[in-house]
Amino acid sequence: MGAVKTKRMPRAVREQQMLDAAVRIFGQRGYMAASMDEIAELAGVSKPLVYLYLNSKEDLFTACIRREATALTAAVRAGVRQGLPADRQLWDGLRAFFAHTAEHPDGWSVLHLQARTHGEPFAAEVAAMRTEIVAFVTRLVAVAAREAHRDPGLPEHEVAGLAEALVGAAESLAAWANATPGVTARQAAATLMNFAWSGLGDLMRGHMWAPPADES
Amino acid sequence: MGAVKTKRMPRAVREQQMLDAAVRIFGQRGYMAASMDEIAELAGVSKPLVYLYLNSKEDLFTACIRREATALTAAVRAGVRQGLPADRQLWDGLRAFFAHTAEHPDGWSVLHLQARTHGEPFAAEVAAMRTEIVAFVTRLVAVAAREAHRDPGLPEHEVAGLAEALVGAAESLAAWANATPGVTARQAAATLMNFAWSGLGDLMRGHMWAPPADES
Amino acid sequence: MGAVKTKRMPRAVREQQMLDAAVRIFGQRGYMAASMDEIAELAGVSKPLVYLYLNSKEDLFTACIRREATALTAAVRAGVRQGLPADRQLWDGLRAFFAHTAEHPDGWSVLHLQARTHGEPFAAEVAAMRTEIVAFVTRLVAVAAREAHRDPGLPEHEVAGLAEALVGAAESLAAWANATPGVTARQAAATLMNFAWSGLGDLMRGHMWAPPADES
Amino acid sequence: MGAVKTKRMPRAVREQQMLDAAVRIFGQRGYMAASMDEIAELAGVSKPLVYLYLNSKEDLFTACIRREATALTAAVRAGVRQGLPADRQLWDGLRAFFAHTAEHPDGWSVLHLQARTHGEPFAAEVAAMRTEIVAFVTRLVAVAAREAHRDPGLPEHEVAGLAEALVGAAESLAAWANATPGVTARQAAATLMNFAWSGLGDLMRGHMWAPPADES
DNA sequence: AATGAATGAGACTTCATTCAT
DNA sequence: AATGAATGAAGTCTCATTCAT
Numbered sequence A, B, C, D: 001m002g003a004v005k006t007k008r009m010p011r012a013v014r015e016q017q018m019l020d021a022a023v024r025i026f027g028q029r030g031y032m033a034a035s036m037d038e039i040a041e042l043a044g045v046s047k048p049l050v051y052l053y054l055n056s057k058e059d060l061f062t063a064c065i066r067r068e069a070t071a072l073t074a075a076v077r078a079g080v081r082q083g084l085p086a087d088r089q090l091w092d093g094l095r096a097f098f099a100h101t102a103e104h105p106d107g108w109s110v111l112h113l114q115a116r117t118h119g120e121p122f123a124a125e126v127a128a129m130r131t132e133i134v135a136f137v138t139r140l141v142a143v144a145a146r147e148a149h150r151d152p153g154l155p156e157h158e159v160a161g162l163a164e165a166l167v168g169a170a171e172s173l174a175a176w177a178n179a180t181p182g183v184t185a186r187q188a189a190a191t192l193m194n195f196a197w198s199g200l201g202d203l204m205r206g207h208m209w210a211p212p213a214d215e216s
Numbered sequence E: 001a002a003t004g005a006a007t008g009a010g011a012c013t014t015c016a017t018t019c020a021t
Numbered sequence F: 001a002a003t004g005a006a007t008g009a010a011g012t013c014t015c016a017t018t019c020a021t
Helices: A011-029 A036-043 A047-054 A057-079 A086-103 A105-117 A120-147 A156-179 A185-204 B011-029 B036-043 B047-054 B057-079 B086-103 B105-117 B120-147 B156-179 B185-204 C011-029 C036-043 C047-054 C057-079 C086-103 C105-117 C120-147 C156-179 C185-204 D011-029 D036-043 D047-054 D057-079 D086-103 D105-117 D120-147 D156-179 D185-204
Strands: none
Touching: A011 A036, A011 A047, A011 A057, A011 A105, A036 A047, A036 A057, A047 A057, A057 A086, A057 A105, A057 A120, A086 A105, A086 A120, A086 A156, A086 A185, A105 A120, A105 A156, A105 B105, A120 A156, A156 A185, A156 B156, A156 B185, A185 B156, A185 B185, B011 B036, B011 B047, B011 B057, B011 B105, B036 B047, B036 B057, B047 B057, B057 B086, B057 B105, B057 B120, B086 B105, B086 B120, B086 B156, B086 B185, B105 B120, B120 B156, B156 B185, C011 C036, C011 C047, C011 C057, C011 C105, C036 C047, C036 C057, C047 C057, C057 C086, C057 C105, C057 C120, C086 C105, C086 C120, C086 C156, C086 C185, C105 C120, C105 D105, C120 C156, C156 C185, C156 D156, C156 D185, C185 D156, D011 D036, D011 D047, D011 D057, D011 D105, D036 D047, D036 D057, D047 D057, D057 D086, D057 D105, D057 D120, D086 D105, D086 D120, D086 D156, D086 D185, D105 D120, D105 D156, D120 D156, D156 D185
8 A cells, every 4th residue: 555656756756755754754753763764665765765865864854844844834824814803813823723733743743743852953943933933923912912902011022922822832732632532623723712812812901910929 | 080880789779870860861862862871871880780670771761751750740749739729729830840840851851752752652651640730730720610609611621732732831931931031930930820820710701712603 | 057068979088088087086085985976977977878888887997997007108108218228218217107197196096006905807907017017127127237248137026026116115205205395206206216226236236235144 | 714703702802803803804805895794703793792892994994003003013123133233123124024014914905005095094093103114214224324434425304215215115015025926025025125225335335326417 | 879767785883682790 | 789791683874786768
């Protein structure tokens, strides 16, 4: 079963097949446990061809990260339409995010788990994607604050912190939804939206929770 | 020269030294990249002794997970006093959680990253700990609901998702606080508490955010 | 961009380009370390073409040896004019030899180092050249002997040994002159000539150095 | 045939067995063509043990060079007694040199051919040995000049050049003697001694050969 | 005349694990 | 209680070589 062993394909096509296989293996086994043998076999080619096209295990992994990161940010961007109210934009973005991670669980595993588990060549690659998504959320939170006519209700770094928290929560939830049978991506998105939007709304209305004074 | 070679220690002590070393190496390198050689050297013993006491790499890793999970749940339990108001209990629990993980980063890495990145023998081990923490949060939510004279009304898996989101948000915030000058870890924790508590409170008061009706 | 890709050249020309590239790579990297990939790239052609024209790595190396050996003996022959006194012929021959090897260091490396370092297919190829050079020196010695009105009296293998010693001495001197400021290559050649000619002359006049009698 | 598979030997012994095998394989096949598999098999151990003790192919090769170089210089030093006339010292040194290289042809191949054929980590290792031998010969030539009461007959750099030439000649002759059946080490030594001593004697008596004036 | 696509075989190296003391 | 000596298995990567156009 699997890929029919079609021969003599143009390079670009073969490269994509290899990346498909690599994402799957890396996502399931992890970077170290993945073997180039297995990847090559799943791609339906011989190992030397993988090396010819993608240089090394490290480069192959980097290429996977880059491709998956690009695809994910593109999916989120495509899911959102500017001009709509902030909560609607957030909801659309979250849905796109969770839908994409649910459809590409191995890709998300590569980005969220595997790339972070290993050293510097890879972490930086993911950081770029994350920065972009955080910036998107930050903008949304700011818009929401403006819509609530509460400038300058939230100091700038508070907004940034909330965006970070939101993205982190989404990332974790996506992995959890993928790993937990019976939880659909949409449910996870709704839970988060609910949670986040209520919290944000409260904050913007000035209902801050104050830490107790008596601490060691 | 180098580590003083204290010999003939009782077995229990030696085992702890080995686990210390193993947690450190596993936490930093990951399960696959960690080598028994390095662990034995860091523990100051020969490799056969590690095998004599801990059987295999897999068993050693399992022992690490178990020890670190126990330590973490104990720390959280110790940080919370029952009888206080729910928000205070949550705040105390969060503080204990983050204090412990900050003090034992390798242990936390083992639990949160490494154990999840690899197959079934290990994931089950972490599940136990996760269950306990979720139970703690669930209880808090129940307490809060009682305080608000309301039926908690949150299904079990919703609570699990919230716990997951909370941890993800916290990790994100911790990393962000670490990388952003002018933001202390405690401020970040307060932001998180704020965010979470408001959201939870709203949810329990029945203020649910409603997804828009027009969807594909 | 890069090397101009002149296509459709007549076979003879292409072959020379390939041999040029091969001699350079073989001379610098050695037979085993040289890769057909690198040779093809330096020659500006694709690998299959190299195989089409030169069959195999072994055949390619043999062709290199043959070409370089022929060139070297031709250069020496061209540098010497018969009829001149023997010492003048030797001096001219040495100069031609060193001029050629200095101008074609990779070729000389192929002949002198690489070909000897590997087994039988190649050593035989060099032997032919060596035979010719030894014959040249032998003839010179004979001429010198005639000039001195003496029977040369040097057995064949003695001459071969002297030739070997001469080449070794010359190589050593060349490297030394190269590394020592204030010593030109020509001075080194003169020193060698001096050394060699005196020794040869003495030998032919029958002034043999006698090993001491008391030996174990 | 060969090494009986004796097990559990002390490390120092095993290391020597490995070096023995490595020198033989490296000397016969060359650095690149030698395979660690073959070396391990000839040494009668498994490959991992070779790596455990000697780290890498490169380190193993370096260790070979170092051991053989030390052995060779020691043999030459042991063959010479100071206080004897210079020609006697030279003769003894040459005999020791040729005897050693004849008894250890693979070692000599490693030093003379293989180490020079490959890049910088190794060439430096041989250079040290060579420097020591050249210094020894330089001293001898100077002593000979003094004995001939011809100070300052030979300028300093001329002495150095002659020593270089002598050593180079000896090196080449040794390899040639090893590779040529029917030529004993002692014959080679005598030929070189004859050649060199006569030349040196002539030079020191002022009989210099003058290059012809008419050159391009 | 020339090449892009592809691979079988084998190299170096590392690792978890055991044996004998 | 503890270790020096040793290895089978597997991993990444390279290379000479061929096929189909």
